[in-house]
Amino acid sequence: MAEMAMREAYGRALADYGAVNPKLVALDVDTSASTLSNFFAARYPDRFFNVGIAEPSMVDVAAGLALGGFIPFINGFASILSLRALEQIRTCVCYARTNVKIAASYAGISDFKDGPTHYSITDLANVRALPGMTVVVPADAAEAADWVPQVAEFDGPVYLRISRAGALPIHKPGSPLQIGTARTLREGSDLTIVAMGSMTGRSLAAAEILAADGIQARLLEMHTLKPLDNEILLQAATETRAIVTAEEHNIIGGLGSAVAESLMETCPVPLERVGIRDFFCPTGRDLEKLMDACGLSVNAVAEAARRVVARKK
Amino acid sequence: MNSLTPQRILELEEIARHLRVDSLQFIHRRGSGHPGGALSAAEIMAALYFEVMRIDATHPDWENRDRFILSKGHASAVLYAALTRRGFYPVSEMESWGEIECPHQGHPDRLKTPGVDMTSGLLGHGVAVGAGLALAARLQKHDFLTYVLLVDGESQGGIIWEGAAVAAKYRLSNLTCILDYNDVQLDGPVHEVMPLEPIAEKWRAYRWHVLEIDGHDIRQVVEGLSFAAQVHEKPTILIARTTKGRGVSFMENNSFWHGNVPNSDQLRQALVELGEVNHG
Secondary structure, eight states: OOOOOHHHHHHHHHHHHHHHOTTEEEEESSOHHHHOTHHHHHHOGGGEEEOOSOHHHHHHHHHHHHHTTOEEEEEEEHHHHHHTTHHHIIIIIIITTOOOEEEEESOBTOOTTTOTTTOBSSHHHHHHTSTTOEEEOOSSHHHHHHHHHHHHHSSSOEEEEOOSSOOOOOOOTTOOOBTTBOEEEEOOSSEEEEEOTTHHHHHHHHHHHHHHTTOOEEEEEOOEEESOOHHHHHHHHHHHOOEEEEEEEESSSSHHHHHHHHHHHHOOOOEEEEEEOSSOOOOOSOHHHHHIIIIIOHHHHHHHHHHHHHHHO | OOOOOHHHHHHHHHHHHHHHHHHHHHHHHHTOOOHHHHHHTHHHHHHIIIIIOOOOTTOTTOTTSOEEEESSGGGHHHHHHHHHHHTSSOGGGGGGTTSTTOSSOSSOOTTTSTTOOSOOOSTTOHHHHHHHHHHHHHHTTOOOOEEEEEETGGGGSHHHHHHHHHHHHTTOTTEEEEEEEOOEETTEEHHHHSOOOSHHHHHHHTTOEEEEEETTOHHHHHHHHHHHHHOOSSOEEEEEEOOTTTTOTTTTTOGGGGSOOOOHHHHHHHHHHTTSSOOO
């Protein structure tokens, strides 16, 4: 079966949930054919608002709709939402605590043909630093769809990070999922790989390579970047004494930073971060090859694991 | 159309005077605040909170109340004055304004102060948030109206016009903005820092209904707001010509008083000019 893009799974799920909860409204910035909020728009034209290419005002209009009792999902490109509209998100969503859901599409380097202007490799750092923000990053298409009802019913601002592409499928639809509770996808005692988003499937592949070499890696899927599941991290650090983080994001400010912050306070152990090492990634022809070239390969995770295990000794 | 008796006009003028006095006293006591823009908006706030808006101070979260957004959030003193005078909370609460435990922030915070419908402070948000509220009212078939008080300087930024476009596209006749056009901003006259003219033509070009009024003539303010409520298929903006620091001679048209605090002697002189205390 062809792998479904995360954005398509999200778009279909949003449209489906619109029938369940009539308070759901959606907004977009002339990108509904890209974010695939157009599934929602087609079914509920009265509850869909296209404000043109104007992300800051979309955030503010959504805040107003939330003040009026609705649950707005705003749709756009993660790069623009998390940068150009960040002040609106900070002031009118987080500080004012309006019930706005930010569906940030084309995240990471998934828009590989458009390149660095469209890549979003700092968005998690930007939104994670905002008080009152919950940050959720699905690992595959099934999970992206599963988040929609939970995010809709959660009381408060949520940043839901959506890839333009598919990712290695790892979840069955409807798998248990809860904001703030990481999932253990593989048991192991030699180290723990803490992965998020598209790097989850790649980390699972890396764990299998490592197992062939006799290294048993535990794999945690840290789908909620904020609030971080500190308890499961502490347990993993205590039991495996070595950590690798893996994310499709700059190594500054994202998952690696969050995990390091947490464990330095509770259980400092050797840690290696797999991510984009603070550069603007180039344009590519193919996402898989681009990710490999940008330091996000399966092998990069496996190598980091070997290094961190060596540092234990 | 709201028709005001001469007696009612006198009452509203007296309320506006009280809002000026309260604002200056709040700012003086706190040692911080923005007097100039509070004074320029006194008649507008008196008209909204004491004549036009459908509100109930005993039920600040009433679902079908009219909404107000102070897009020029730095003029918080005049909003707090209106809410205290209207009975949303006792004036004694304002004595602690600025203290860490005080429910009233420097700029309005909807989660802390009863009667504040939207948090504000950084300029530019009012029109777009107001458009969202007006859309919500329409979707729910509620007949509440949304009012937004803007200041001239913030119209220099682009997001005001993004919001204006949204309100026009969706024909939000239940949204009314008031532009407090006092022509003074922090660095000097608005017409020198970054001219806005022809401001009425700009709003008309955005497909808004535009009324130009004297923002210190309480009859014009009330009638303008009442007329706006009758406009169909379009949002309305009242371009209210005002004087920054209005009512206090040494503050009028002086950008120094955008964000400076009167000392005790200055406060006393101001209160004399506002008819609150006698000479001597």
